[in-house]
Amino acid sequence: MGERVTMTTPTTTLRRAPDQTARIPVRASVRDALLVGLFGTLLALAWSWQPSIWFDEAATVSATMRSWPELGRMLLSIDAVHGLYYAGMHLWLDLVGYSPFALRLPSAVFVGVAAALTVILVRSRAGRRTAVLAGVALCLLPRVTWMGAEGRSYALTAALAVALTLIFLAAWRRGPAPRRIRVLWWTLYGVIAVVATVTFIYLAFLVGAHGLTALWTVWAGRRRDRAARASLFGWGLASLAAAVLLVPFALGVVGQSGQVSWIAPISWGSWNGVFVTQWFYLNRPFALVGWALVIVGVAALVVAARRSRAAGSETSRAQARNPSLLAIAVPWLAAPTLGVIVASAIATPLYSPRYLTFSAPAVAILIGVALDALRRRWLIVSALVALAGLAAPQFVAQRQPEAKQNSSWSEVADLISRERTARPDDTAAIIYGPVRQHPAATTRVIAYSYPHAFEGLIDVKLKTPAAQTGGLWETRYPLDDVTDRFGGVDAVWLVTSDKQDWRPGVTGKLSALGYTLDEEWSLTGVNVLRYVR
Template sequence: MTTPTSTLRRAAVPAAVRIPVRASGRDALLVALFGTLLTLAWSWQPSIWFDEAATVSATMRSWPELGLMLQSIDAVHGLYYAGMHLWLDLVGYSPFALRLPSAVSLGLAAALTVILVRSRAGRRTAVLAGVAFCLLPRVTWMGTEGRSYALTAALAVALTLIFLAAWRRGPAPRRIRLLWWTLYGVVAIVAVVTFIYLAFLVGAHGLTALWTVWAGRRRDRAALSSFLGWAVASVAAAALVVPFALGVVGQSGQVSWIAPISWGSWNGVFVTQWFYLNRPFAVVGWALVVAGAAVLVRAALRRRATDPPVPRMLARNPSLLAIAVPWLIVPTLGVIVASAIATPLYSPRYLTFSAPAVAILIGVALDALRRRWLIVAALVALVGLAAPQFVAQRQPEAKQNSSWSEVAELISGERAAHPDETAAIIYGPVRQHPSATTRVIAYSYPDAFDGLIDVKLKTPAAQSGGLWETRYPLDAVTDRFDGVDAVWLVTSDKQDWRPSVTEKLAALGYTVDEEWGLTGVNVLRYVR
């Protein structure tokens, strides 16, 4: 016989609002494997590019040297660099090893998305949302990127799950509520220190909290208690993060390349941000996002008209609509407003952590098709739309037209053909990045350049306190060519050093032996 008390206890945490980790575990694992393996496919083919070279430069130095660098630049990525330092210390550096953590983080984000959606909707919706996440062109890009973007997406979903778990404990004893909101604050700090833009996600959770309290038919203490828990945890986390934030602001010159907000920024919002360079996918994706939101609005209105009032002792739980929409809008709008009134901060890839919200609404829209054949057809269509961009992302020069792997392969092959000669190298400018030289190619593919004499090197990057090395003028190091049989020049094809270097090396007895033109880079070999 069921007693009123036992019924009440079961109702206190209804199945519809649990975080069903065990129930959805298999689905989450399968989606995670799908996303990880999909992302890993041919991920080693694209050449390393400038941003990934920054990760390599930062992590392939000692811990004191890394700490020195973060005092002057890239503190915003400091925690990520520390994690990658540990990883590469463990497995050694290679382009594949550099990108593997991002693929795993993508799989984790996909799995957590399935679990999150399953806590508010049916199994099919959850799986569809997870699969849609894995197919988003921005997501298939971030999983092959040796940067923190995939990790930020995983942290965003994890923080949202903790927010929901803490919220539903509104009726619980104060000690339990305190533990959960403390956990939320701690993870929020970790997320923001990993990438400061995740602070906007905490703001999105605040809007979700307000939305949920407002959606209640009457003011209930449990919901207000949960809102207060979020407010206290967020303010405490913000106070602890202030020193870090001030340090990041002090280094804001490193993002001086970001353009001010303009009409062109809207292309970033509606196409590049979550759909990368895939306009057809963007059109269909946004149609599905709007349809998914409409489905959730309609369901909310129906529930409001038919459901009995929530008992005062229960916290009304955030709906999928109240979770996804703020997550989608608040970070983007927040960064754009900050860019408009303060300093340019908006770059589409920095909002990658909102991609799970896009996938949630797409999953809801797909599930609303109801008939299995329609859902399968829609998924096949999404795969077809995603395929061209997926293939393009895995071409050798996919990342900013970087041909660095080809340069390294060329130099490696030519050096193997002349094994007995003593060779030096002159690193010239690198296209689009005036603060660095083409030595970034050597950081990215060190084996090809091992043993070459860097005649212009003044202070190695690891000792410079910055990301890159400092250099002498060529005229100041002519004595370093003593005993050198051959000299390599690797320079940008835009800032072309070939005439000036050829003239200066001619005075030392060198003539051009061979010359190669690759995408964005000229390579010359001199002999005497």
């Protein structure tokens, strides 16, 4: 077990770090981890129901609100990279039913899990205060408050990244153990690496980062320690086995790479994604302070490592055989980003800032080290308050109704629901037009996201429902081919993009069927019209 920690001593975090050859102190950290995890979940959950659903979340809804055979058929043609997440969300929504709140609730929970596991991870290599500060810093990162209110897999990838790193450290520590024990732990590591990569393929870069941590640790131990070399060998075999098992999945994902054709090639603008958007979202002031703290955290760990080596004690030599916090955090932060950028430059564009969300815990770890280096409690509290103050404007912006890609879909749904309630006896049809920025879909994505508002409307242009196409979205007839579907219809709704404006063409064709424009509404990115006859 680790050395007992008090909050009153002014000594540095790194001098009161626990013995890294001891067990990861899960029990000693559990209360702190639970409290920080609860804080992260509640913060992510706060007002998460306010923003409208947007296109990416509508893809989750479209995928998960279909039968299991239909989902399996879809994954053979598109979105296999998200297949395991979709399966989990299918189970969850089968259990609780669909609503925007239910869609986002798992992400808020995964933020809490990631924060709690970060506390445990840091506590295995540093003092209690550093661990708590790292967990709280993770909860405050603008990218993390964003992912906690997002019905996608990003929060889950962060939690899996911390869990996989903890298993890596636990397996490494078994270097001196009997061979059977080592094999069991590295097998577990390989299995979780497969699960993590199937959940989101970019997590394969984290396995590579663990390899850099392993090499760093062996080099820092001057390559003489047999247990460290055995652990490096264990990582190599586990990673190789995982890679072999993942080949069919990787080939399937590569075969569907056309679905990310929207990703721009690497350019100078990509660096804004790396230094601002990736972990600090759109919050440039937080990014400036955050990177300064990351640099301070790296410097503090380097200084501590040099002091430890200079001391030359048996404890310092034992610690050198195990991955240090510096050797864990720096590859985790840098290797996935550099790997994706290099792959994008020499192969095909793959870099999107949100895809590297799983490295956010590494950023938080280094920020936690930097905060604890302030040593005095009042300075640490002041710094945390300042970070919270920098995070607050972006947090508030993320919880506005149109925060997600300026989506006004909830307002469209409320409008149609309200107007239909005022005319309960009308038999109504609807024409779904284009949706902004997403040519493969139509504004029916609003109906997927808010089904109750559109229940009972006749989709006159529908050819094949999305669940039967083997893709994410439905197929449609031209309007001229379905004029026979308007028989007995009293009112027709048109929901269309304000850029690809269908209003003139649809108005003319409906006029020939005896309809006149009754009322029109303009919302952000969407025009809504009602015709009557």
